[in-house]
Amino acid sequence: MSALVSAPLFAGSPASTGDLRAFTKLENGESATIVAYGTSLTEMGGWVDILRETLEERHPGQVQVINSGGSGQYSQWGVDNLDAKVIAHAPDLVFIEFSVNDCVARFGCSVDQARQNLESMIDRIQDKYPDCEFVLMSTSIADKYPEGHTSHRTQIEAYHQIYADVARERGFLFIDLFTAWQELKTSDLVRYEAAIPDTIHPSPMGEEKVVAPAILSALDLAR
Numbered sequence: 193m194s195a196l197v198s199a200p201l202f203a204g205s206p207a208s209t210g211d212l213r214a215f216t217k218l219e220n221g222e223s224a225t226i227v228a229y230g231t232s233l234t235e236m237g238g239w240v241d242i243l244r245e246t247l248e249e250r251h252p253g254q255v256q257v258i259n260s261g262g263s264g265q266y267s268q269w270g271v272d273n274l275d276a277k278v279i280a281h282a283p284d285l286v287f288i289e290f291s292v293n294d295c296v297a298r299f300g301c302s303v304d305q306a307r308q309n310l311e312s313m314i315d316r317i318q319d320k321y322p323d324c325e326f327v328l329m330s331t332s333i334a335d336k337y338p339e340g341h342t343s344h345r346t347q348i349e350a351y352h353q354i355y356a357d358v359a360r361e362r363g364f365l366f367i368d369l370f371t372a373w374q375e376l377k378t379s380d381l382v383r384y385e386a387a388i389p390d391t392i393h394p395s396p397m398g399e400e401k402v403v404a405p406a407i408l409s410a411l412d413l414a415r
Contacts, residue, residue, distance in 0.1 A: 213284070239403045247413075267306055295345045330368050349370075369403060
């Protein structure tokens with residue numbers, strides 16, 4: 193299974209991690225602050241803890257990884273809470289994922305608005321911290337719930353595509369978990385259903401065996 197930085201749906205995304213200044217700072221013995229910003233897939237995401245533990249093991253006492261996710265939230269919440277949740281921490285690197293909730297029908301967040309929200313967050317952080325870097329992420333397939341259900345999602349590919357497009361246009365790293373989940377679902381449905389039972393939130397096994405390895409691999413941190 194591959195969760196590399198480019199995939200057919202998101203063709204053209206950048207595929208390099210070696211230029212991330214935050215990691216260069218750590219290698220040079222300096223400190224760095226990383227903020228993970230997004231939905232419940234961040235707030236409750238085991239991948240954030242695994243990233244923190246991996247970096248702390250390699251660079252003891254140098255890195256602060258802050259989980260600023262918000263369960264049940266979408267990108268407008270991200271815009272509204274950016275100062276307290278991200279900017280206040282003076283980040284060197286920010287992970288962002290809101291597309292899986294931006295496409296929830298009840299929020300009424302259009303594709304255009306979702307993109308405006310994402311770019312607004314990036315611009316405001318960069319205005320304050322011009323050297324801050326970004327990793328944008330697509331996430332789950334989230335196709336279990338029918339129209340009328342509170343968790344019904346529409347056009348999820350289009351919302352995930354925003355992150356690929358903005359990453360490509362701005363030269364950011366894009367981590368494509370959506371395609372990784374698609375590949376697992378096609379190749380091993382039983383394992384897929386165990387790894388992400390509701391098609392949105394990974395199980396502990398899914399975090400450990402699917403999400404975290406994909407992220408660490410894209411960041412050149414896989415062992």
